[in-house]
Amino acid sequence: MQLPVYFISDIHLMLQYDEREKKRQEKLFRFMDSVAQSGGTLFIIGDLFDFYFEYKHVIPKVYFPFYQKLYGLKNKGVEVHFVAGNHDYWTLDFMGQTLTTKVYFDDVALDIHGKRFYLTHGDGILSWDRGYRLLKGVIRSRLFIWLYRCLHPTIGYGIAQAISKKGRHFEHSQEYNEKVLKELRIFTETIAADGHDYVITGHYHQACIENVNGGKLVVLGDWLQYFSYAVFEGNELELKFWEANA
Ligand SMILES: [Mn+2]
Incomplete structure (x- = not known):
């Protein structure tokens, strides 16, 4: 795998494409250009899209x-890996073969230049997420996906848009964020005890990097308020902010 390796998540490309969204995507595209220039590798750790459901022909x-x-990135020889999130799990060959090198439907553990990485979108980790874990099982089941695919795309996307508008709150209180972090630290300790150096997660819309007992936790932030990414050049994993001073 080519270094440096870049990690981003929670871009939430919107179904509504307006001037603001266009600007936001152009910022992302400049980041992608820099990845291509570096000759490195890109990992997208879920929720790239606010909603993505791929049909066989649509x-x-x-x-x-x-x-x-x-x-374009892929054709320049950049490897692009995509770990599916809770907003864009429903991919087929267009995402998995045409646009990316590989799609992962679950957490991934892999070695990159001697370090052991554990990559997860992160949804369903928290102890109080029991109800969500149940729902996750259902909406990722073959039966559910088959049924949803039978819906006309206009209906399928209409439902998604209605749900997405209802549940849009990416900014949480400091107190809630701290509570989440506590759980993610415990999660990281467990994974680190299994021999992993780094845990990288998205989903929680907070940007943070810290050492925990035996390992390092990176919460990737997002591209809605932070424009954050992690980069591994072969020695250390760092969290950075794109065009932070622009
Ligand atoms: Mn998510």
Whole structure:
């Protein structure tokens, strides 16, 4: 795998493409250009899209500028790995083969230049997420996906848009964030005890990097408020902010 290795998550490309969204994507595209220039590798750790559901013959057209960008990256020889999130689990060959090197439908453990990485989108980790874990099992089941695929795309995307508008709150209180972090530290300790050096997670819309007992935890932030990414150049894993001083 080519160094440096970049990690981003929670871009939440929107179904509504307006001027603001266009600007946001252009910022992302500049980041992607820099990844290509570095000759490195890109990992997208889930929730790249605010909603993505791929049909056998149909893909959502609103993301066309992004498809084009990612396709360009891949054609330049950049490896792009995608760990599916809770907003974009439902991919087929267009995401998995045309646009990326590989899609992962679950957590991934892998060696990168002598370090052991554990990559997870992170949804369903928290102890109080019991109800969500149940729901996760259902909406990722073959039966559910088969049924949803039977819906006309206009209906399928209509439902998703209605749900997404209802549940949009990415900014949490400091108190809640701290509570989440506590759990993620415990999670990291468990994973580190299994011999992993780094745990990288998304989903929680907070950007943080810290050493925990035996390992290091990176919460990737997002591209809605932080424009954050992690980078591994072969020695240390760092958390950075794209165009932070621009
Ligand atoms: Mn998520």
